[in-house]
Amino acid sequence: MHIISRAEWGARPPESRSTVPWSKRTVFMGHYSAASATQTPRQIQDYHLRVKGWSDIGYNFLINSISGVIYEGRGWTTLGAHCSGHNTEAIGVCIIGKDQPGRQDVSDAARRAFKWLYEQANDRTGKRLQLLGHRDRGNTSCPGDEIYAWLHAGLPIVGGTTPAPAKPPAAGKPAPGTPIAFPLPAGWYFGPASGPDYSVSGKYERYFKGRTDRTWMREWATQLDRRRWSIGKGKTWLGGAGNDGIYGPEYRALAEAFQRDQRLRVDGLIGVATWDAAFKNPVT
Known part of the structure; x- marks a missing residue:
């Protein structure tokens, strides 16, 4: 799967940053933005910088709840600001969207993206990280009832397993014609x-x-x-x-x-x- 980089979504440079060794990562934590799925990572970053007074966007990664597009936040080994007192051990992933009773607000594409990130984290740490929601370690309703229940059910995916990262076919004839760059903005x-x-x-x-x-x-x-x-x-x-x-x-x-x-x-x-x-x- 492709992760939209900070450069691609127009992130501001962090005001400061600290790294965390993989050996200290023990938790994979789910969040939601509790706002519209049309929010952009830049809007969230601006809010965290201007209103929260943080040094950067708080999450390690973000996922759009409809499209399943993954955005790089602080990245794998940078200390986050998503759960006070637990940012060293926890990789924080925010699903951009909100929980609305009586409907599924997180698409299958977003669930697959979240699960793929979780499996990537497990591979990188060499161990199975504990799956938690923000509310497990803080006085909050985050990440909403839908995501929270799904986290604690073990991230089940209806209709099959999480696909591996995209790999082009190994052999064959070159693609015909002249390559044309993707014409839409990043994340569209x-x-x-x-x-x-x-x-x-x-x-x-x-x-x-x-x-x-x-x-x-x-x-x-x-x-x-x-x-x-x-x-x-x-x-x-x-x-x-x-x-x-x-x-x-x-x-x-x-x-x-x-x-x-x-x-x-x-x-x-x-x-x-x-x-x-x-x-x-x-x-x-």
């Missing part, structure tokens, strides 16, 4: 119109790098056609509406099939990893 993706602002559907024809979102989405599907996928009206993929550039069930099904083929995280969203795989990974 092509996805449903019902999603947040950074879910770009093509419905509203927004412009990115001089071209409409529909044009870019058609470009991605056309590249799959160059890779010999059967795409277009009456064909295997996008057989109904064709390659019209408006994200819907057909584009989602195509994205999921391509992600499975390329051993990527299967979420049906066309983010930077899925885009790059079309233009850069060998054709097998």
Whole structure:
């Protein structure tokens, strides 16, 4: 899985920092931001610096509750500021979003991302870290009832296990055509119109790098056609509406099939990893 770096999301430099040896890490702690999933890491960092008076964003990592995009906070071995008195032993991961009774607020993509980070932490420490919520060590309702219950159930994932980090196929013919850089801002993706602002559907024809979102989405599907996928009206993929550039069930099904083929995280969203795989990974 790809982690959006501090540089990519525009983090301010920390005012100070202290490191923690891996030997002292014993806890993997879940948090939530208790606000809209449209919050950005930069907004959270600004709040922590200006209002809390901390030296940096408080969390080690952050995950968007809808898209499952992972953002680097302070990183693996930097002392956090997410749970007073427990920042040395605990790696703090914040799910950006809030808990609303009667509905699932944390997507399967976000759960897989959280579990992947947890497994990465276990690999790096060489031991199984204790899974806790913020409320286990502080007088708070964080991380909300939904996330808290899921943490203490052992991070079950419906429909299968957590996928391994993305790896391109080992051999095959070079990808056809000239690679095109992902056209959306960091952390954005092509996805449903019902999603947040950074879910770009093509419905509203927004412009990115001089071209409409529909044009870019058609470009991605056309590249799959160059890779010999059967795409277009009456064909295997996008057989109904064709390659019209408006994200819907057909584009989602195509994205999921391509992600499975390329051993990527299967979420049906066309983010930077899925885009790059079309233009850069060998054709097998």
